[in-house]
Amino acid sequence: MTYEWVIIGGGVHATTIALQLRQLGLPVEQLRMIDPHPHLLDQFDRQTARIGMPYLRSPLVHHCHPEPFNLKKFAKQQGYTQPMIGPYQRPRLDMFFDHTRHWIRHYGLETCHICQKAVHLCRCCEDWEITLDNQQQIRTQHVVLAMGTHHTPFIPPAFQDQPHVQHIHSLDLDTSMQGSHVVGSGISAGHLVIKLLTESPDKTVHLWMKKPFDVHHFDADPAWLGPKNMKPFEAMPLAERIHVNKKERHKGSMPRDMYMTLKNYEKAGRLIVHHTPIERLEDHCIVSGETRVAYDGIYLATGFVLDVMTQPLIQDILRLPEAQLVAGYPKTTTQLEWVPRLYVSGMLADLALGPFARNIMGGRQAALRIGQAYTESTTAYQNAV
Numbered sequence: 001m002t003y004e005w006v007i008i009g010g011g012v013h014a015t016t017i018a019l020q021l022r023q024l025g026l027p028v029e030q031l032r033m034i035d036p037h038p039h040l041l042d043q044f045d046r047q048t049a050r051i052g053m054p055y056l057r058s059p060l061v062h063h064c065h066p067e068p069f070n071l072k073k074f075a076k077q078q079g080y081t082q083p084m085i086g087p088y089q090r091p092r093l094d095m096f097f098d099h100t101r102h103w104i105r106h107y108g109l110e111t112c113h114i115c116q117k118a119v120h121l122c123r124c125c126e127d128w129e130i131t132l133d134n135q136q137q138i139r140t141q142h143v144v145l146a147m148g149t150h151h152t153p154f155i156p157p158a159f160q161d162q163p164h165v166q167h168i169h170s171l172d173l174d175t176s177m178q179g180s181h182v183v184g185s186g187i188s189a190g191h192l193v194i195k196l197l198t199e200s201p202d203k204t205v206h207l208w209m210k211k212p213f214d215v216h217h218f219d220a221d222p223a224w225l226g227p228k229n230m231k232p233f234e235a236m237p238l239a240e241r242i243h244v245n246k247k248e249r250h251k252g253s254m255p256r257d258m259y260m261t262l263k264n265y266e267k268a269g270r271l272i273v274h275h276t277p278i279e280r281l282e283d284h285c286i287v288s289g290e291t292r293v294a295y296d297g298i299y300l301a302t303g304f305v306l307d308v309m310t311q312p313l314i315q316d317i318l319r320l321p322e323a324q325l326v327a328g329y330p331k332t333t334t335q336l337e338w339v340p341r342l343y344v345s346g347m348l349a350d351l352a353l354g355p356f357a358r359n360i361m362g363g364r365q366a367a368l369r370i371g372q373a374y375t376e377s378t379t380a381y382q383n384a385v
Contacts, residue, residue: 010035052195179297
């Protein structure tokens with residue numbers, strides 16, 4: 001059987017795109033989602049649980065359902081206590097998951113889920129053939145790459161092969177390790193510190209940062225979600241867009257309420273913040289300049305390796321003459337089509353979607369554009385017959 005659409009990925013972006021296609025009328029029998037995790041959203045669920053995230057950073061209208069106010073409607077219907085916080089109405093994380101899983105069930109997405117890893121991709125006439133890690137092959141007319149970038153934890157050289165050091169997002173995390181040192185500068189490090197302090201009221205935690213606190217409400221200025229910034233962005237040369245994305249993303253930042261919570265813990269003497277770079281670990285001590293601090297365990301919240309372009313799937317695509325790159329990023333159409341009938345989201349859509357391409361709103365924007373491609377292809381087919 002040849003499916004109409006196959007989405008490679010099972011996270012927030014993949015789910016958002018799948019819900020968009022289903023709402024637009026794609027039959028469940030014609031959709032498949034390939035992801036190695038047991039359930040859709042499993043990786044995002046695990047990563048947010050690890051750091052103890054209670055509320056999303058993004059506002060209430062950023063979620064997986066096509067209708068912007070659907071999560072707000074869901075919160076009212078289900079009667080959640082304090083469903084959102086702050087002036088931007090940031091939603092409860094558990095409510096976000098409940099809402100998304102409700103629509104996953106409604107549209108039968110788990111029945112579309114193939115719990116395997118896609119390892120190769122090749123074009124067969126006008127279709128695509130996807131090879132899974134169990135050697136099964138799947139054929140489809142259209143394919144969407146929505147694998148995300150949060151797969152390989154980044155471990156700085158000073159921490160590699162050292163005792164009692166773990167990246168918080170390692171698949172084999174040893175939960176029995178007692179750690180009171182956190183390395184990182186952004187929101188994940190902040191969440192983890194607050195979790196450690198909350199779980200152990202008598203504990204003192206050390207936070208090691210490579211830069212001063214960088215406080216921003218969101219990952220980037222919200223103007224990048226509208227025409228004010230995006231129209232000039234879309235008029236820029238593609239190479240210039242890469243520089244704009246890097247400049248405008250608030251990488252390693254955190255919202256003000258988190259910053260104030262950390263400062264209060266610091267004033268109370270329960271949090272010690274270090275702004276000096278860590279040079280090395282030696283004899284179970286952290287060495288930073290003239291300072292040596294003994295550690296029990298170290299949690300790294302140092303992000304992920306951006307290795308998407310080295311994955312075998314991407315390498316298969318790059319062998320096609322139509323697959324163009326600009327400084328290592330896919331050159332796509334406005335509908336995020338990289339090569340005919342192959343669409344992308346997340347980092348792979350950076351050149352088209354701008355600074356928000358990789359977060360939840362980027363998934364919504366990708367879903368809208370890929371949804372347009374679906375509608376046009378369906379209309380063209382109906383007109384042809």
